[in-house]
Amino acid sequence: MQRVLLVREDREHLVEPGEEFGTDLGVLEVPPDPEPGQTLETHLGEQFRVRRLRGPDLFHHFERTGAPMVPRDVGLVIGETGVAMGDRVLDAGTGTGVLAASMARAGADVTTYERDPEFAAVARENMTLAGIDDAVEVRTGDVTDDLETLSEHEPFDVVTLDTADAPDVVAHTPGLLVDGGFLAVYSPFVEDSREVVAAAREADLVDVRTRETIQREMDFDDRGSRPSTAPVGHTGYLTIARNE
Amino acid sequence: MQRVLLVREDREHLVEPGEEFGTDLGVLEVPPDPEPGQTLETHLGEQFRVRRLRGPDLFHHFERTGAPMVPRDVGLVIGETGVAMGDRVLDAGTGTGVLAASMARAGADVTTYERDPEFAAVARENMTLAGIDDAVEVRTGDVTDDLETLSEHEPFDVVTLDTADAPDVVAHTPGLLVDGGFLAVYSPFVEDSREVVAAAREADLVDVRTRETIQREMDFDDRGSRPSTAPVGHTGYLTIARNE
Amino acid sequence: MQRVLLVREDREHLVEPGEEFGTDLGVLEVPPDPEPGQTLETHLGEQFRVRRLRGPDLFHHFERTGAPMVPRDVGLVIGETGVAMGDRVLDAGTGTGVLAASMARAGADVTTYERDPEFAAVARENMTLAGIDDAVEVRTGDVTDDLETLSEHEPFDVVTLDTADAPDVVAHTPGLLVDGGFLAVYSPFVEDSREVVAAAREADLVDVRTRETIQREMDFDDRGSRPSTAPVGHTGYLTIARNE
Amino acid sequence: MQRVLLVREDREHLVEPGEEFGTDLGVLEVPPDPEPGQTLETHLGEQFRVRRLRGPDLFHHFERTGAPMVPRDVGLVIGETGVAMGDRVLDAGTGTGVLAASMARAGADVTTYERDPEFAAVARENMTLAGIDDAVEVRTGDVTDDLETLSEHEPFDVVTLDTADAPDVVAHTPGLLVDGGFLAVYSPFVEDSREVVAAAREADLVDVRTRETIQREMDFDDRGSRPSTAPVGHTGYLTIARNE
Numbered sequence: 001m002q003r004v005l006l007v008r009e010d011r012e013h014l015v016e017p018g019e020e021f022g023t024d025l026g027v028l029e030v031p032p033d034p035e036p037g038q039t040l041e042t043h044l045g046e047q048f049r050v051r052r053l054r055g056p057d058l059f060h061h062f063e064r065t066g067a068p069m070v071p072r073d074v075g076l077v078i079g080e081t082g083v084a085m086g087d088r089v090l091d092a093g094t095g096t097g098v099l100a101a102s103m104a105r106a107g108a109d110v111t112t113y114e115r116d117p118e119f120a121a122v123a124r125e126n127m128t129l130a131g132i133d134d135a136v137e138v139r140t141g142d143v144t145d146d147l148e149t150l151s152e153h154e155p156f157d158v159v160t161l162d163t164a165d166a167p168d169v170v171a172h173t174p175g176l177l178v179d180g181g182f183l184a185v186y187s188p189f190v191e192d193s194r195e196v197v198a199a200a201r202e203a204d205l206v207d208v209r210t211r212e213t214i215q216r217e218m219d220f221d222d223r224g225s226r227p228s229t230a231p232v233g234h235t236g237y238l239t240i241a242r243n244e
Numbered sequence: 245m246q247r248v249l250l251v252r253e254d255r256e257h258l259v260e261p262g263e264e265f266g267t268d269l270g271v272l273e274v275p276p277d278p279e280p281g282q283t284l285e286t287h288l289g290e291q292f293r294v295r296r297l298r299g300p301d302l303f304h305h306f307e308r309t310g311a312p313m314v315p316r317d318v319g320l321v322i323g324e325t326g327v328a329m330g331d332r333v334l335d336a337g338t339g340t341g342v343l344a345a346s347m348a349r350a351g352a353d354v355t356t357y358e359r360d361p362e363f364a365a366v367a368r369e370n371m372t373l374a375g376i377d378d379a380v381e382v383r384t385g386d387v388t389d390d391l392e393t394l395s396e397h398e399p400f401d402v403v404t405l406d407t408a409d410a411p412d413v414v415a416h417t418p419g420l421l422v423d424g425g426f427l428a429v430y431s432p433f434v435e436d437s438r439e440v441v442a443a444a445r446e447a448d449l450v451d452v453r454t455r456e457t458i459q460r461e462m463d464f465d466d467r468g469s470r471p472s473t474a475p476v477g478h479t480g481y482l483t484i485a486r487n488e
Numbered sequence: 489m490q491r492v493l494l495v496r497e498d499r500e501h502l503v504e505p506g507e508e509f510g511t512d513l514g515v516l517e518v519p520p521d522p523e524p525g526q527t528l529e530t531h532l533g534e535q536f537r538v539r540r541l542r543g544p545d546l547f548h549h550f551e552r553t554g555a556p557m558v559p560r561d562v563g564l565v566i567g568e569t570g571v572a573m574g575d576r577v578l579d580a581g582t583g584t585g586v587l588a589a590s591m592a593r594a595g596a597d598v599t600t601y602e603r604d605p606e607f608a609a610v611a612r613e614n615m616t617l618a619g620i621d622d623a624v625e626v627r628t629g630d631v632t633d634d635l636e637t638l639s640e641h642e643p644f645d646v647v648t649l650d651t652a653d654a655p656d657v658v659a660h661t662p663g664l665l666v667d668g669g670f671l672a673v674y675s676p677f678v679e680d681s682r683e684v685v686a687a688a689r690e691a692d693l694v695d696v697r698t699r700e701t702i703q704r705e706m707d708f709d710d711r712g713s714r715p716s717t718a719p720v721g722h723t724g725y726l727t728i729a730r731n732e
Numbered sequence: 733m734q735r736v737l738l739v740r741e742d743r744e745h746l747v748e749p750g751e752e753f754g755t756d757l758g759v760l761e762v763p764p765d766p767e768p769g770q771t772l773e774t775h776l777g778e779q780f781r782v783r784r785l786r787g788p789d790l791f792h793h794f795e796r797t798g799a800p801m802v803p804r805d806v807g808l809v810i811g812e813t814g815v816a817m818g819d820r821v822l823d824a825g826t827g828t829g830v831l832a833a834s835m836a837r838a839g840a841d842v843t844t845y846e847r848d849p850e851f852a853a854v855a856r857e858n859m860t861l862a863g864i865d866d867a868v869e870v871r872t873g874d875v876t877d878d879l880e881t882l883s884e885h886e887p888f889d890v891v892t893l894d895t896a897d898a899p900d901v902v903a904h905t906p907g908l909l910v911d912g913g914f915l916a917v918y919s920p921f922v923e924d925s926r927e928v929v930a931a932a933r934e935a936d937l938v939d940v941r942t943r944e945t946i947q948r949e950m951d952f953d954d955r956g957s958r959p960s961t962a963p964v965g966h967t968g969y970l971t972i973a974r975n976e
Contacts, residue, residue, distance in 0.1 A: 005424065007488070037399075037423045051424035054401070055326020075323015079315045082299020084349035085329065105328035106350035155281075157298070179281050180249070180295035189712025190922045194464045210462040212471065212715070214702065214946070216722070218454040218481065220438045224677025227456065227700070227722040234704070234715040237462065244251075433956025434678045456959070458702070458946065460966070468921025471944070471966040478948070478959040493912065495976075525887075525911050539912035542889070543814020559811045567807015570787020572837035573817065593816035594838035643769075645786070667769050668737065668783035682952045698950040700959065706942040706969065708926045715944065725950065732739070 002131025004034050005057065006048040014053070014061045014129060053130060055105055058098050062126040065119040068096035069162070073186065073235055076213060080240045081158045081182035083108050088154065090176060092143040092169060093162035097123035097136070104135035108158070112136060113143040144168050151175040162186045170199035170241075177243035185239040193237040205241035212237050246375025248278050249301065250292040258297070258305050258373060297374060299349055302342050306370040309363040312340035313406070317430065317479055320457060324484045325402045325426035327352050332398065334420060336387040336413060337406035341367035341380070348379035352402070356380060357387040388412050395419040406430045414443035414485075421487035429483040437481040449485035456481050490619025492522050493545065494536040502541070502549050502617060541618060543593055546586050550614040553607040556584035557650070561674065561723055564701060568728045569646045569670035571596050576642065578664060580631040580657060581650035585611035585624070592623035596646070600624060601631040632656050639663040650674045658687035658729075665731035673727040681725040693729035700725050734863025736766050737789065738780040746785070746793050746861060785862060787837055790830050794858040797851040800828035801894070805918065805967055808945060812972045813890045813914035815840050820886065822908060824875040824901060825894035829855035829868070836867035840890070844868060845875040876900050883907040894918045902931035902973075909975035917971040925969040937973035944969050 006013045006021070006028070015021045018032040026042030034040070038050045053061070056071045069077075077099060083089060085107030091100050094114035100123070104110050114120040120140040127133040143150075144165060155178045161169055166185045173183050183205060187193045193210045200208045213235070217228040250257045250265070250272070259265045262276040270286030278284070282294045297305065300315045313321075321343060327333060329351030335344050338358035344367070348354050358364040364384040371377040387394075388409060399422045405413055410429045417427050427449060431437045437454045444452045457479070461472040494501045494509070494516070503509045506520040514530030522528070522538045529535050541549070544559045557565075565587060571577060573595030579588050582602035588611070592598050602608040608628040615621040631638075632653060643666045649657055654673045661671050671693060675681045681698045688696045701723070705716040738745045738753070738760070747753045750764040758774030766772070770782045785793070788803045801809075809831060815821060817839030823832050826846035832855070836842050846852040852872040859865040875882075876897060887910045893901055898917045905915050915937060919925045925942045932940045945967070949960040 007424070049423050052401075052422070054424060054426065055322075055328060056324060056426075057326070057424075071323045071326070072320060073323070075319040075321070076316060077319070078299075078322050078350070079317070079319015079346070080300065082301070082315070082346070082349065084299060084346075085351050102323070102326070102328075105326065106322070107329050157296075178296070179293055180251070180298060180301075182298065182300075189714045190462070190469050191712040193462060194469050197462075197464050210464070212460045212462060214458040214460070214704070216456045216458070216702070218434070218437060218441075218456060220441045220454070224679040225434050225438050226677045226725075237714075433958045435956040458948070460946070468923040470921050470969075481958075495912070537911050540889075540910070542912060542914065543810075543816060544812065544914075545814070545912075559814070560808060561811070563807040563809070563811015564804060565807070566787075566810050566838070567803045567805070567834070568788065570789070570803070570834070570837065572787060572834075573839050590811070590814070590816075593814065594810070595817050645784075666784070667781050668739070668786060668789075670786065670788075678950070678957050681950060682957050685950075685952050698952070700948045700950060702946040702948070704944045704946070706922070706925060706929075706944060708929050708942070713922050713926050 003053065003129055004030075004036070005051040005053055005061075006030075006040065007051050008046070008048045012061070013048075055102050058101050058126075058130055062096050062098060062101070062129065063122050064096050065116070065122050066095045068098040069186070070235060072213070072215065073238065074099055074102045076238055077160060077184045077186070078103065078106060080238070081160070081184050083158055087157040089158045089160060090143070090150065090156040091160045094120065094123045094138055095162065097126045097138070099160060099162070100136050100138075101127060101130045101132055103160070104132040105130070108135070110136045111139065113139050113141055113146070115140075115142050147172045147176070156181060158182050158184065160184045160186075164192070166192070167195040167199040170196055170205075171203050173205065174203050174243055179243060181243045183241045183243070186236045187239065188236045190237070193239055196239045200239065200241040204244070206244045208239070208241040210237050210239040247297065247373055248280070249295040249297055249305075250274075250284065251295050252290070252292045256305070257292075299346050302345050302370075302374055306340050306342060306345070306373065307366050308340050309360070309366050310339045312342040313430070314479060316457070316459065317482065318343055318346045320482055321404060321428045321430070322347065322350060324482070325404070325428050327402055331401040333402045333404060334387070334394065334400040335404045338364065338367045338382055339406065341370045341382070343404060343406070344380050344382070345371060345374045345376055347404070348376040349374070352379070354380045355383065357383050357385055357390070359384070359386050391416045391420070400425060402426050402428065404428045404430075408436070410436070411439040411443040414440055414449075415447050417444075417449065418447050418487055423487060425487045427485045427487070430480045431483065432480045434481070437483055440483045444483065444485040448488070450488045452483070452485040454481050454483040491541065491617055492524070493539040493541055493549075494518075494528065495539050496534070496536045500549070501536075543590050546589050546614075546618055550584050550586060550589070550617065551610050552584050553604070553610050554583050556586040557674070558723060560701070560703065561726070562587055562590045564726055565648060565672045565674070566591065566594060568726070569648070569672050571646055575645040577646045577648060578631070578638065578644040579648045582608065582611045582626055583650065585614045585626070587648060587650070588624050588626070589615060589618045589620055591648070592620040593618070596623070598624045599627065601627050601629055601634070603628070603630050635660045635664070644669060646670050646672065648672045648674075652680070654680070655683040655687040658684055658693075659691050661693065662691050662731055667731060669731045671729045671731070674724045675727065676724045678725070681727055684727045688727065688729040692732070694732045696727070696729040698725050698727040735785065735861055736762075736768070737783040737785055737793075738762075738772065739783050740778070740780045744793070745780075787834050790833050790858075790862055794828050794830060794833070794861065795854050796828050797848070797854050798827045800830040801918070802967060804945070804947065805970070806831055806834045808970055809892060809916045809918070810835065810838060812970070813892070813916050815890055819889040821890045821892060822875070822882065822888040823892045826852065826855045826870055827894065829858045829870070831892060831894070832868050832870070833859060833862045833864055835892070836864040837862070840867070842868045843871065845871050845873055845878070847872070847874050879904045879908070888913060890914050890916065892916045892918075896924070898924070899927040899931040902928055902937075903935050905937065906935050906975055911975060913975045915973045915975070918968045919971065920968045922969070925971055928971045932971065932973040936976070938976045940971070940973040942969050942971040
């Protein structure tokens, strides 16, 4: 059963339908079928509103095993690869699992690899939290060990990588992807991006390009409009390529 | 029946299953159930590969009634609002329909308004091309005329606007959105963004922020790595806000 | 006599030749003609090195009456207008005086207006500190009151403005500038820049353009190279135009 | 004698005082002491205005032996190093000579090295054009061959490098610079910048930082204000460091 958010002013709690939820404002019985928009009360009469979990909430409510991918970068991966309903996606470097969960929320069936067994266990918990554990299989291990087996099965529509050994995997993507399928690799450093691009070109992938995204928040106040003096920093380079 | 792409070198043709497709390389009978990856031949023996249409292809293959939203911006809207399976989305300013179609591909049920009847007709054709006409209702008209009716029905999870009168619609979003639902407004100009932000604050939406996205393509060659000397230009400001 | 810096590890003191300078490390007699690179000792034997004041030091050592212009923006004004030896420059909105002082250091003769009498007094002190008080006349008052008189005298090579009423002054720049002379206006907000551009076009100035400058610091460490995750924020828009 | 510009609508000609200047609009006798702002006529009665050459004009009127440094980057070097009257500057990688000439125009005495004898000859011509040949010595050769000799003479206030072997020179800058003197290195590629930074740190220079500058031109029209959809591209990374 998918969890819901209980919201009250600045507080947000992720709770399970049917659970008894204790807070300093009293105990709250979460109904088995909480309705979004519904108001619930603790035994002290304090109110919370029920809210469905949305994609950007995953960033805040998933248990973290590292810095999770920000909603902007999740969106860029989805937009540039067209992840959609019915897609089969291979993901490596699960981490906190925000990207895998977001692609699953958009209808994809995701197989994701995480080398660290503890991280993988947390990621599985996060998928349950997000209510998409049916759509995401978190495999503990290194995707490079499974490349041969993966190549023998039904190909993937999209491969997404956020691992240090991404170039090794990129070399095998033509055998993993459908015709017209996309590769997306997220790399924090220039040098890594460069190696990913070299591997993608070597593997005859097409439309290979690496982009850096700079976002500036705008300030609108009584004096006028301007970019914020405290902009958003660098997250990573995103390399996209296509299988032909 | 969803169309497929026939691909050969630099050519890409969008064809309907079962149609007889004529090209200067001969006539090709598209089978009623073309398989992605399958090779088809014209009567002159020239080969094409079958490919499924993916999100980024919509940008190139939709009939245009204006500049369609680029995959990057489609992704930012989806990432920042978390559009996903089961969502109900209200969209205004359909245009070519790339955003509406992409949200539908991610599992949303989209109601989109386009004032220009000819543009609306083209957008409907595009939804058929993309095979998601069941999930997108293109209404001819101005969303501001329907706000009252829309407010009386089941609320939306996300409202996306790309229209000149966006501020008027923003004022009504609290009545249109579920608790925790997102508003996304795309505006090319600073002044428009400013008005949208003012309307969103006035309407007590929360987490109101406007971002400009600058992307730089990286060049990797034998001499070294650097941002391209021919970068990607400005597309628009994206304002995101949330209903509480 | 131009002051010099006494430097020791993280400390920097601006001192006058011939003065007796007291510090917690003892008293130091600054010689009447300190030589850059020379080592001086306090009566406790603690050493300081003599250093000449350079342009970027003005930013740190001038007494501030507001946020001084950063070295980057000073450089952009000088680079885009070509301020050089023998130039006559009209500057309005002196503020702390970093721009006026920097242009004087590059050989220009600067007349600068500051409306606030206290700010003007501080700016005069700062010019003395920088040893360029001969080259910078800080006038207390509003440049708009003097436009007629200024137009009757020898024209300026460059006009630099950092004031809220810049558009009013811009309207008069053709009468203030030599043929081929440059106007540079620094404006923090989009709306101000827009008005400046409108005034410049109306006044038939040519090559009118407004630029926003985004700088990213690069991080180079053992893991690789990437833009800093803590970038430099927005300072202002710089509008440049030329008199023909 | 410093040359002047003759300007008429879109034309600009650089002429020598006293020369007879032939154009398709007739022959024009340039007086021996042309006054800026003065109107001159060809023998056919066609008029030209006299204009002094300013810094940004060097970019357009110097004979090119490669892509000259743009006014923006010239300004950033001057602003970040504080190049000013009386400075002694060592420059390597003269190229077209725009940077050396601009620093000389700001009052510096510049020694610049150019390996290519033909390029060096053109640069010398350009210094004459700009009327600052007294202040710039263009040496044909590789600065690395002269480092020992240069170190034995009076130190420089600023060292500016735009050469492929910049890291080798950087290693010697502490012996070339005064206390508090600045190093500025211009490098198009990430890898070069990285090596420069490594060399600067190794040489115990302080305040070592590399910045990338992104500029966006603003469009102001009747519809509103926005960054140009055709922005300015990447030029180079600028590394600044200081001698302590």
